Amino acid sequence: MIRVMVVDDQALVRRGFALVLDNEPDIEVVAEAGTGVEAIEAAREQQPDIILMDIRMPEMDGLEATVHILEAGDAACRVIILTTFDPDEYVFRALQAGASAFVLKDIPPEALVQAVRTVADGGAMLAPGITRRLISQFAQKLGAGRNLAERLQRLTTREREVLAAIAAGKSNAEIAAALFIGAATVKTHVSSVLSKLGLRDRAQAVVFAYECGLATVGERDVGF
Amino acid sequence: MIRVMVVDDQALVRRGFALVLDNEPDIEVVAEAGTGVEAIEAAREQQPDIILMDIRMPEMDGLEATVHILEAGDAACRVIILTTFDPDEYVFRALQAGASAFVLKDIPPEALVQAVRTVADGGAMLAPGITRRLISQFAQKLGAGRNLAERLQRLTTREREVLAAIAAGKSNAEIAAALFIGAATVKTHVSSVLSKLGLRDRAQAVVFAYECGLATVGERDVGF
DNA sequence: TCCGATCTCCCCCAAAAGGTGGAGATAGCC
């Protein structure tokens, strides 16, 4: 049995969703809430598996409530964001907040039921148009450094190691220590890297490393 | 009427999908192909709206064929990748190749039909588990620089502008020219930025900018 | 009005970075 909570400030909408879901044999609506604050409270008491969350609500919006509920963590629940429109900002904030699904309110009832089952099953679901944008953004990132990666191939192994170290924010002296070579050697390698890639200084080298995928956002803790 | 082509090296599988789709009143299967090469040929001749593409095939795999077909471009078609398993590498390669959907072969027939309609309608669709991974990867990137973004707030407006310029690979002189201020002033700002953020040199500043989201991969053409 | 923050610019100086040219050692290839 999938235990669901429905959160929406409009009682009518809320009841509508609740009725549709409660009608399913394997789904049970265990709570309803009309504000973000109520939602947090109810989530803690009822520990639902799935929360259907509206975004625009008085007191506290659905995204903020989602963050709180998921951070509390005692509830191993997943959140489905429901919204009327799909402005980009909401989508990104929702994904960042930890939502498992983002669907528009105009989806057919069966699709909503299916979404609940999918998410309860560990899956995720996005409205088709949103998936499209997410994919295109992702593909852009993936494909960004293709010609750059080719230029990267002109470097020797050692030079790529040095470039990676530069992209980690290391000074020449630190690179020397890390690679167990002399400072003079590092300078030689750095010069080769810059001239082979057509760059001017190590700052540009860092940019290059990120753009071509040699360095990646999120893989380092900036604790210089 | 949605014109569909089915590509799979196993004739039985191919026929199965074709029959399911042809059974729908608004869908017409206009071509079938058993290899990537055949698919490219058929796509050019028949100009289908949607291509159901298997990945593993002899002669040329589905992803390579997808790239060729979409690059040809004369066909304004969208590709749905069908596969038995869902190894990550395939997913990323598929998205990069330009696929609009990535679904597993075990989806129920109605869902496949729905996917075809969704994609024909300009949407995109991913298998639930894949959507989940895509979201988590995306959320990771988005959330990467949260504490960092706070540190960013300690900078003044001008200092953030300077930091952005540093992250663009500009030298102090270039920044001065870009912001219409003196070189000495730039040095002052750079010093403030570094000391406020606890960084040592501009290379680390570039790293910081990428990690906190001030700079983003793919937004710049590295044409220093 | 005075204070603090910000933006602007200056001087001096030390350290780091980057360029040029050279050189020895090793390894693989024709």
Place this chain on the structure above:
DNA sequence: GGCTATCTCCACCTTTTGGGGGAGATCGGA
């Protein structure tokens, strides 16, 4: 054995960078 590529290091030099300290102007708030 020559030839090339790579890795290692050195010396010399110029430019850039970054730090320290100071200073004038503006603006907004206490």
